[in-house]
Amino acid sequence: MRSPVTGARRQGDRFEVPAPRLAQGISITVISGFGVITMLNVRNAVSGAALLGTCLGAVLILYAIQFMVTSSGARRWSARRRALALVTQALLTFVPMVWIGVAWGSMAGPLGGSILLLLPARLAWPLYGAVTLTILGWCQSEHVPALETGYFTISTALTGLVIYGLTRLTDLVREVHATRAEMARMAVTQERLRFARDLHDLLGYSLSTITLKSELIHRLVPANPDRAREEVASVLGVSRQALADVRLVASGYREMSLESEAAAVAEVMAAADVQVEADITCGRLHPLVDTVLATALREGVTNILRHSKVQSCAITASVKAETVRLTLVNDGVVPQEAPRTGGGGSGSGLGNLRTRLTEIGGRLTAETTRDGRFRLVAEAPVKPVTVDAPDTGEPPCPSAV
Template sequence: MAVATTADIEEQAARKLERYRRVTYRSFMFAAVGFVLPGLYGLEDAYTKGDAGVPLIVAVVAGLALLAWCYTRLVRAGLEGIVSRRDVVGSGVVAAALSLMMLTGPWFSVVPVFWVSAVVLGPMGRGRIVALCAGAGVYCGVVATVAAERLYPESDAPWYVIFPVLTALYTAVSGFVVFVNRYQRRMWELHQEAYAARDALARLAVTEERLRFSRDLHDLLGHSLSLIAVKSELAKRTVRDDPERAGAEMADVQRAARDALREVRAAVRGYRAVELDAELAGVRAVLEAAGVRCEIGRPPGGLPPEVRSVLAWVIREGATNVIKHSEARTCAISLGVHRGSAHGGARYGDSVVLEMRNDGVRGAETPAGSGLTGLTERVAVLGGEITAGRHGRDGFLLRAAVPLPPARERGADGADAGQALPAGRPA
């Protein structure tokens, strides 16, 4: 039966991280329209008014293209946490030159603001950010003050009033844009940290399991193999002088080897066994690690071991299908006992019903795979049945019904086992 391996979960987590990286990067690229379009409109306005000739227009269009290319490099490098000083200085020179076009119109005032918003995506301290915003505000204030006196000569406001107001305005706008971009970059960093933490936890869990297995193996075989070695050495020494004693020692060796083999087989059965409560906890951890909100109902008490085992296999395969074949956001698992009819004062015909519901099913319904086929065979051994298929618009329902033996065969604990539980009741 297919199970959700670490590689499957890791692949899905990597896809989600890459998807979020693309969304973040494209959002910054879409923001670049905020200085390209106003620049082109301002250039067209300046040409219409006769403030810009053809050579200047060609130079400004080339400058906007170069700044857009530099902006792309700054954003990509900033998300990776490495920014080249050459890119910062070069793009700053281009942005400063384009900002001089504010002398022909106010549309180019967005250019230095967008340059600052791209530069601060790289690793930068708070002091440098404040200095960068203040520097951009002062530069824009100077150019905008000169532009205001040129474009609006009828204004009565003196330059020493216009300059501080415009400087404060540009500094505040730069600070706001920096805050928004740094916040979005921090969200990207949190996604990276969550991905790294999940990977570290997975490696730690594997390491702990290996240590547990090595301890169990040492405890199981250490004494037996030491006994076999000592007895074999003693038999070798006494085989000529005392054949009977040597035979007795070899008989002890044989018993020790058989006992060790029996213990190893019992341990292997224990490792291979699938327990319902442990599987529910494991499935919750796996699904939530994969970004799926998991709601699990409390399992009924008094279920026979073989029933608990087969239900655990159903839950494991269902979780595998959720991870591999859907983009689920939620998964609900419910367990309940459905009562049969009564005859002669004794109940019979009870069955335990497991339902797994998830959303986010992709594409058309596909034929049942080998996993569901294997589950059907496992459940059929106990006389049960499995149904699986689309449920609603984008949902999927996996339902397993397994009959239970009469209550007197299950013992006292099973006499009042498990009222039917609604899906999603917290465990």
């Protein structure tokens, strides 16, 4: 859970600070340490309360600017604001050196870091080098001993690099943390879409079948009670299967067989007095391909029962050139409700099928032919592109002629 004060996460009996806050805290601590060192250097080099107070005030202003430069929003500053920050920092860095000397030169390190953070790389690195060389030249012009010259020059270079590196690392931690959160949200959204697609594809067919058989039972009860009882048993079987399918959807794992689905479809269509011709000669398929094509067949039949006055239907499935093709053709198309040709999905029905087939490298086409028939074609590769297809040990059956 989150602490109402710090926002930290509790793990067991301890609190874990989120990574972006930890990285930012380290950067602030290091930069504050540089500020303290600078104040100590100035304190040792300056005498007089007035001058010392002025210098300490300048140090505080410089490091206040430095903290703003290292904040995450500084990378979105306008060019004018960046220039103003760098010019102010440069003036407060080099002008006091005229009176105080190289002891103030330790302020050049933060300036180098700011240059690297606020300017494009093609300008930043040469200017950063110029700042370091300026401190070196100043020390030599003031005849500073070699040991102190090396100290001021190296500390300037290292301070700029440390501030730049820690700030960029903090930015990277923020980006990674935000990316992880976005990926988690996307995973939740994808799971919701999967759940919605599966519910639509499974329950749409099952409920249409139950409705169809219930209407048939209603007609059979007065004239043929025995047949009606058989259909009641069939409805119970469909409802139990629908319940099992819903449980599988909730668990995230579901496999379907194209051949078994074709047999079930033929039984349902026969109950609706629809003449069915089924020719499934694709043999053993990859489980993912088998499930997607079985879903396509189920959705196609659901559309037939809902949106047409079908009298005959032909179902064929075959393998040719490493592609499995399922074709569903029916008559009785109602013109105003006929699905349109081509792509584009609404997020349900045929749109779901296009999404499923696209995910495994397949495609879906749906059209109304000139003779008033509706033709649905689902094609999928024998080996889906999203997973490694297992070796079944059996070659796919050739397509039927």
